Amino acid sequence: MKHLPDSAIGAGISSHGLAIEARGLVKRFDGTLAVDGVDLFVPEGAIYGVLGPNGAGKTTTLRMLLGIIEPDEGERRILGHSRPQDIAKVIGYLPEERGLYPSMKAYEAIAFMGALRGLPIAEGRRRARIMLEENGLEHAMERQIRQLSKGMAQTVQLLGTLVHNPRLVVLDEPFSGLDALNQGKLEILIRSLADKGTTVIFSTHVISHAERLCENIAIIAGGKVPYAGNVDTARDRIPAQVRLETRNTDGPWQAALPANTQKEGNVWTFPLPDNGVEPLLRALIEGDAGILSLSIERAGLHDAFVAIAGETAASQLKSDTAVEMDE
Template identity: 60%
Template sequence: MADQWALVATELVKNFGSKCAVDGVDIRVPTGCIYGVLGPNGAGKTTTLRMLLGIIDPDSGHRELLGTTRPRSVSHRIGYLPEERGLYSNMKAREAIAFMGALRGLPWAEGRKRAEILLENAGLGFATHDKIKKLSKGMSQFVQLLGSIVHQPEFIVLDEPFSGLDPVNQGRLEKLILGERDRGATVLFSTHIMAHAERLCDRLAIIAGGKLRYEGSVDEARATLPMQAHYTPRDNDPALAALLPADAVRENGSWRFPVPESGMEAMLGTLLESGHGIAGLSIERPSLHEVFVALVGEKAVEEMEADAGEEIAA
């Protein structure tokens, strides 16, 4: 595998009994990028990550991680935050991070030094000597996250890292992910929260029902749908609807519709001649949310947003 790819996986398939959890997924992660795996709960994201890391083997397909087809042989070069969280409750935060580094070959003394720096940089320096059982759920989860990167891995895999974090810790995590990318690491994370994927990812895969629905950059994903026009007339004449595309939707006194393939010029001329005028006009790219709806359907998006809302409330 060329150095430009930290990970290449093709046609991954995994069945559990009669259920196909992952059905022919292809993923290519460039070295040094932030890559997101986006999809609703139960989409097959965790199973995919575990196959990529060699925790479980695919029933068929090919995977190559950091130049080897045996992912577990390079585990010391990888940082992994699993979906299941758990630390020794009587350990202090610094010791818990150093312990996780030691499991990857990092000397204890160096692990403690790095742990103090990581906690301080994350705004958690006050908790350095606190036991895990005294920390909030979000803080203890963040300690485990720091433990997964203390050995400065080349490739970092985070399974639903934002799950259960309050907005403050979500912001800390976004900053940390960007910092690790700037350090030169490749970061792969799964999420069902589109805002994080849209803000952070250089590339992403959208998975639903165990199948790959899209793979590429965020900009390329948004380019799969036409540009959207937001038009505000100078009047509220109901007759205006007849001059707009049939799929135009009214939103709080304005209209929203895909930009026609022929462009906006002819339509704008008609609107001006009709006397409705133009009080406001903007043309925007579709959001990742709109792309996701087009690929997997409104129901899946509603379920993802409901799950995200429950996590924030918790």
């Protein structure tokens, strides 16, 4: 693979239009294999989801990409650069473990996080005030972090992640602990970042967020990536399902239904035939089945996850989500 020189970063160029390229990442902790040969390729300007249950290796993978920890094997390039630490000022990172100084005022906390990425403190304070107002938190501007609700504090930390206008934003379980309203606001914010050309990569164990936001995903389970690619391609691994409701429940037209058809009352369900529904429709009409409704439903990302990662990983994903809701 041909790489551009590190000097190309100054011109805003990365190799092959990829914000992130990683090959064969491996990480062990005390002899235990946590990440086992992970490959990731994230296009510039994309919203890219890393989907898997807790303990699958998502956080370790993100930390290796950012240079927080070094891989035992493999290589990665971030925005065309082989040393992520050298371009930290153009990266925004929201870790899974949230942490803000409790005595800091909200706007000061945002400015402080920007200063850590090279943003002058005065400019950080100015941007922090604007960002808090834009997100409906002007009333919290002068409050200390300890005086904020959990959701508000998480929003402050997220704004601190973005205050220096990074080119790449890495969010580790960003939706964790947020109520439905704030989750919706975060989805809007992530889309707005991508609209401006920012690359966003986030990990999650909640399939619905990845399905709504991402064009491309990586599924990670047991430290491996059994699938990385387009969301629609993953869903197409499972045939679309046809749901047919008829007025009549018997007749010669039944012979046209696939052999694996399931019947409940006058409702029939079966995978979409390879030759489509047109031949079946002809048989139903000619046989006077009395079509009341017919719909074709594509498989969801959850079904694709089960097919790709297996029932065990899917059950853990469901369990992780249930535990978070209880909390």
